[in-house]
Amino acid sequence: MENISSSQRNGLSEWFRRRSSMLVDYNPAAGPYFTGRRPFLILLVLALIGTFAAGFLTYRHLILVSNTGGVPESALCRAQGNINCDAILMNDYATILGFVSSSALGLMGFVFVLWIVLNGLWNERMRKIAWTFLAIYFFAAIGFSWYYIYIMMFVVDYICTWCIVVHAVNFSSLAVVLVVAIKNKDNFLLKEISTPGERFYFVTLGIALALLSFAVATALEKMLVVEDMHVKYEELANDPAVIAAVLKSSPSYEIPVSPNDPVYGSPSAPHNLIFFSDFQCPICARTEGYLKKIVSVNQGVINLVYKNFPLSTECNSSVLGNLHPMACPAARAAYAAFLLAGSKGFWSYGDKLFESQKLLNKNPWLQFAQTLGFDTSRFERLLEPQSQAAKKIEEDVALGIKLKLNSTPQLFFKGKRIPENFRGPYLVEALEELAKAENPDDKDFRLKRP
Structure with a gap:
């Protein structure tokens, strides 16, 4: 076991040595570090659109589950045929594990993306690490997008226009990230010029801001749900369109009935x-x-x-x-x-x-x-x-x-x-x-x- 462990450690050390030897020094005369500002500006616009869409969906979800009065139809997503944002937000798939709101999760993601993009714009030294985080995030986000697109198309039979905006932003952003990453693939070998302190605040504060936005939205939702449980359900039950949408999208069960049942x-x-x-x-x-x-x-x-x-x-x-x-x-x-x-x-x-x-x-x-x-x-x-x-x-x-x-x-x-x-x-x-x-x-x- 000692020989195997030693061999593994030697192999890992060799990989890092070779990797380090491939890194090159950054030459300011050659241009901006890793990439210019334009890709970050494009992602900033996309992230703002995504933040607005996810923010609206989170707000609408809070209104639907907690408002004790009537819930008026939203001017931003009026129900028409199969287009019904409220039906999507109130079905069983709108939460993960029955607790985590998918819209609040999306809002958290876009807050994180905004933090990354703004850091890349303000601080040239952070652009390489920022682009790496963007690639990781949008690959993960695309997985969620594919899942919820499938749910909309084949399970609940309703379409949410603002959900489509969120998914379109995810796909567009990933395309931008991949194009820039391929175009600047050699620049990934540039030595990191950001300081350890900059990297630490970049990661920790970004995660903290994202989690804070999610925690606030989730805590507000749960608080309002507990406070207004009785009245809000009566208001929803009075809306035949919501009744039909929720029941149609809920799971089906096989319950046998026999002569032995009263x-x-x-x-x-x-x-x-x-x-x-x-x-x-x-x-x-x-x-x-x-x-x-x-x-x-x-x-x-x-x-x-x-x-x-x-x-x-x-x-x-x-x-x-x-x-x-x-x-x-x-x-x-x-x-x-x-x-x-x-x-x-x-x-x-x-x-x-x-x-x-x-x-x-x-x-x-x-x-x-x-x-x-x-x-x-x-x-x-x-x-x-x-x-x-x-x-x-x-x-x-x-x-x-x-x-x-x-x-x-x-x-x-x-x-x-x-x-x-x-x-x-x-x-x-x-x-x-x-x-x-x-x-x-x-x-x-x-x-x-x-």
Whole structure:
């Protein structure tokens, strides 16, 4: 091992020695160091255009996700046909890892480019190292551009004009960088004339400015999102164009529905609204009541399919804490009612559970079964951990984990997850948009409002 390490070190040292021997001294009489000002001026213009475009997209993204009032259409990007900047900014691909705004990331990149270009203009000694950084940056930026161009063309079916401006700036800038680099390839062998101090401030301050711009935009967005969560989602949900765009571009899921699932409404209804719920969840109780009203006024058109996702560590390994400790036995009890009396028995028993959430810690399972006239001996056997009811809960929880659920209630319709901002009075609009997307010929499809 020592011989191999020594050989590697000797080879590396030899490479650096040969490289150093190829470097030549800079002769001021031969002209500007590395290149003149013109390429930097061209990149400055492109960077300013890119900064404006990315800045506008970042600003618009902040407005869309945080404005509690109405969000007026932007004069800089009016929705027309497939051209819809807002639809692009509000789809699932507008953030990286669900947190990092792609528009803020682009703004950070252009701030970094402006810093590099301005340094190259002001300080001739920094031009070679500046051009090296520009080449590295734009090669990376082109990768992002290709990805988002693909998303626009083949995934979301919407086009953002200012996004195209950003991508065009990236491609144009890379072309300029490559042309100048090839033309001045011999000048890359010039010895570095900038001082270590200049290089240090160039790199550290450039990175700091870029990160600061990104941090400010991201922190502002998250702060406004937390502050205005409730109202902003209601405003977005009131815009049918945004509803259609967001739902159309969201991921699709395959959620099986079988005769083993409790159904509210006609089992033969053509449209299934799938409801993942927890009987110890207060919001689930209110949501279920509203969903039943939608089904009741649209008999034979839509039904409600119940799936279990108790937020309890007893039967759900995906939850971190035992938020609802009685949710698992409550789910088994409700499904036992289904096995004994079908969907009608399930919903009657479920109503009892929701109405008596504060009493669930007293294990009222048999009492409720007796009140509803069930065979209590059979009912009690179905409450056991290895019963048919328990296995059904396991199946539902496994499906919920596969769908990456982490809370309740959760709604799915036509394979699409209904975001929380489309709940309440605007849920019906979301259901209509998804139904029409599945069957474009039925443009006049309407659901009655409860």
